[in-house]
Amino acid sequence: MLADDPLGAGREKPGDPAYLRAFEVIDADPHQYLAVAVDDEGQVAGTLQLTFTSGLSRLGMTRATVEAVRVRSDQRGRGLGERLIRWAIDEARARGCGMVQLTTDASRTDAHRFYERLGFTASHVGMKLAL
Numbered sequence: 550m551l552a553d554d555p556l557g558a559g560r561e562k563p564g565d566p567a568y569l570r571a572f573e574v575i576d577a578d579p580h581q582y583l584a585v586a587v588d589d590e591g592q593v594a595g596t597l598q599l600t601f602t603s604g605l606s607r608l609g610m611t612r613a614t615v616e617a618v619r620v621r622s623d624q625r626g627r628g629l630g631e632r633l634i635r636w637a638i639d640e641a642r643a644r645g646c647g648m649v650q651l652t653t654d655a656s657r658t659d660a661h662r663f664y665e666r667l668g669f670t671a672s673h674v675g676m677k678l679a680l
Contacts, residue, residue, distance in 0.1 A: 583597075595620040611645055615637050
């Protein structure tokens with residue numbers, strides 16, 4: 550699913566052993582959660598990564614960051630993405646987070662509308678530095 554869109558197709562390499570190493574690191578970290586949604590046949594239909602970050606600002610608020618949201622192409626438009634995000638919000642609330650945040654590529658205008666419909670606001674400017 551990571552490579553199943555125009556952006557991912559250019560940067561992901563399905564089958565590369567680096568993914569397994571990354572999974573092992575994430576799986577060992579109690580501040581990380583990989584969520585998987587399955588379809589009626591038990592096949593992976595969607596996924597997201599939820600990261601819990603402690604901070605000093607905002608009275609030491611813990612934030613949850615949603616990343617790597619993917620829904621299998623044949624499952625899109627059926628509400629699975631919304632259920633995944635609502636689950637992430639509920640999980641963040643249950644773990645005492647004061648905020649859920651995410652970034653989405655500037656070119657993904659449909660995703661921007663999706664997140665805004667769920668209550669997210671474009672309140673910050675994200676920047677990256679490739680290393």
